Amino acid sequence: MIEFDHVHKRYPERGEALSDISFALAAGEMAFLTGHSGAGKSTLLRLIGLLERPSRGRVVVDGRDLGALPRRQIPLHRRQVGMIFQDHRLLADRSVFDNVALPLQVMGYGHREIGRRVRAALDHVGLLKRERATPVALSGGEQQRVGIARAVVARPPLLLADEPTGNLDPELSREIFELFERFQYVGVTLLIATHDLSLVARMPYRIMTLADGRLVNDSGGW
Numbered sequence: 001m002i003e004f005d006h007v008h009k010r011y012p013e014r015g016e017a018l019s020d021i022s023f024a025l026a027a028g029e030m031a032f033l034t035g036h037s038g039a040g041k042s043t044l045l046r047l048i049g050l051l052e053r054p055s056r057g058r059v060v061v062d063g064r065d066l067g068a069l070p071r072r073q074i075p076l077h078r079r080q081v082g083m084i085f086q087d088h089r090l091l092a093d094r095s096v097f098d099n100v101a102l103p104l105q106v107m108g109y110g111h112r113e114i115g116r117r118v119r120a121a122l123d124h125v126g127l128l129k130r131e132r133a134t135p136v137a138l139s140g141g142e143q144q145r146v147g148i149a150r151a152v153v154a155r156p157p158l159l160l161a162d163e164p165t166g167n168l169d170p171e172l173s174r175e176i177f178e179l180f181e182r183f184q185y186v187g188v189t190l191l192i193a194t195h196d197l198s199l200v201a202r203m204p205y206r207i208m209t210l211a212d213g214r215l216v217n218d219s220g221g222w
């Protein structure tokens with residue numbers, strides 16, 4: 001599902017944020033990406049979502065060589081990659097329903113189909129009863145689950161999460177990771193950047209570690 005082939009990312013004002021990264025992630029696999037602050041985790045995820053482009057090397061996602069992707073196909077690529085952020089980036093003045101519906105509205109889905117899919121996504125994350133609430137009325141863990149529902153509502157085959165539990169206590173973090181596991185059971189590929197080493201070390205998944213922009217460790221899971 002994801003292939004990095006000798007990928008470098010250089011920011012003019014900073015130098016190399018990623019150096020010579022090569023790895024492959026199979027379809028249906030779930031893996032964690034760890035490393036110190038500034039190690040390059042977000043940059044790596046942004047390359048997959050085509051929010052950035054590599055300075056050198058090749059990134060292939062679901063058979064698409066992103067460097068060779070025609071500009072008009074970029075929106076289609078982004079739709080196939082669900083992204084989850086630490087700060088969840090919800091619209092504060094819209095209801096939970098509207099926040100989750102947003103990607104489908106952008107894609108031009110009809111009213112009924114949107115209703116059906118949004119409720120299915122909210123049901124998945126256990127928030128069906130809160131569809132009318134605004135994000136401020138929700139706890140941090142619930143807000144993150146709305147962010148996850150929004151990321152999965154268009155059923156992307158690939159989910160990327162950047163510090164999804166950064167603001168949550170261990171119990172809520174565990175719930176979020178269990179939710180990710182359920183998506184993996186139904187065939188979604190997941191790559192999750194996290195500092196939560198104590199939690200992920202207890203789970204049977206591959207852990208890739210970045211240090212100063214290099215992939216220094218890649219354990220294959222249990």
Ligand SMILES: Nc1ncnc2c1ncn2[C@@H]1O[C@H](COP(=O)(O)OP(=O)(O)OP(=O)(O)O)[C@@H](O)[C@H]1O
Pocket residue numbers: 011012013014017035036037038039040041042043044
């Ligand atoms: N748009 C940018 N312009 C210049 N430098 C950047 C940019 N984005 C990231 N960097 C730099 O690249 C390096 C890697 O940053 P990145 O955000 O990928 O690390 P990270 O591992 O996600 O860190 P954190 O855990 O703190 O989010 C850092 O030194 C950062 O300052």
